[in-house]
Amino acid sequence: MGEGDQDAADVARIVAGDRNAFEGIVRRWQRRLVNLAYRFCRDRALAEDMAQEAFLKAFRSLATFRAESAFSTWLMAIALNTYRSRLRAEGQPLLSLDPARTFSAEVSALRGLIERQDAEAVRKAVLTLPGRYREAILLFYFEDKSVGDAASVLGIAEGTLKARLHRGRELLRQKMQ
Numbered sequence: 001m002g003e004g005d006q007d008a009a010d011v012a013r014i015v016a017g018d019r020n021a022f023e024g025i026v027r028r029w030q031r032r033l034v035n036l037a038y039r040f041c042r043d044r045a046l047a048e049d050m051a052q053e054a055f056l057k058a059f060r061s062l063a064t065f066r067a068e069s070a071f072s073t074w075l076m077a078i079a080l081n082t083y084r085s086r087l088r089a090e091g092q093p094l095l096s097l098d099p100a101r102t103f104s105a106e107v108s109a110l111r112g113l114i115e116r117q118d119a120e121a122v123r124k125a126v127l128t129l130p131g132r133y134r135e136a137i138l139l140f141y142f143e144d145k146s147v148g149d150a151a152s153v154l155g156i157a158e159g160t161l162k163a164r165l166h167r168g169r170e171l172l173r174q175k176m177q
Contacts, residue, residue, distance in 0.1 A: 007071040014062050022059055025075075030055075032143070033079050039138050040083045042127060050086050054079035069152055076143070076153045080135060125175040133168030136161055 006024060013021035033054055037047035058078045065074055126137055139150040140161070151161040 004070060004072070008067070011062060011065060011071060026055055029075060036079060036138065036143060037083050039123065039142055040087060050083050051079070053086065054082040057082055073149055073152050077155065080153055084131065122172070122176070125172055128175065129168055129171055133164050133171060136164040137168045140165055
C-alpha cells in the first residue's frame with residue numbers, strides 16, 4: 001500500500017471515529033513537517049513545536065478534508081500556514097519574468113548553485129528572502145514539490161509560483177555573490 005493509500009485509509013478511520021489512526025499519519029509525516037519548519041526558523045525545538053501545532057490543526061480539520069487534492073498537499077498547506085502565523089506572532093521575519101530566459105534553464109542554474117555552493121550558506125540566504133519567495137523556493141527546491149503541487153500548497157496559480165521562483169532565484173544570486 002502506497003503512502004497516499006495509507007493516508008487515505010487513516011483519514012477514513014479517523015473520520016469514522018478511530019482517533020488512534022492519526023498516529024500513522026504522524027509517523028509518516030513528522031520528519032518532513034519538522035524539517036520544513038526548521039527551514040523556516042533554524043531552531044529545532046521551535047520547529048518541533050510548530051510541526052506539532054500543524055498536526056493538531058490538521059487533526060481538528062480532518063472532517064473538512066474533501067480529497068480534492070492529495071492529502072500531502074492539504075497537510076503541507078496547513079503546515080505552511082501554521083508556520084507563517086507562528087513566526088509572525090513571535091515577531092520573527094518570514095521567510096517580471098524575463099521571456100529571454102527559459103524556466104527550466106533557471107531551475108537547472110539554481111540547482112547547480114545549490115550543489116556548488118556551501119549548502120548551509122544557501123539555506124541561510126534562503127531564510128533571508130521575503131516570505132513569498134522563501135516559501136516558493138523551500139517547497140520547490142528543498143521539499144522537491146512539483147510546480148503544480150507547490151502552487152497548490154501556496155494557493156496560487158502556477159504562473160505566479162514560477163514568477164516567485166524566478167524573483168527568488170535572482171535575489172539569491174545577488175545574496176550569494
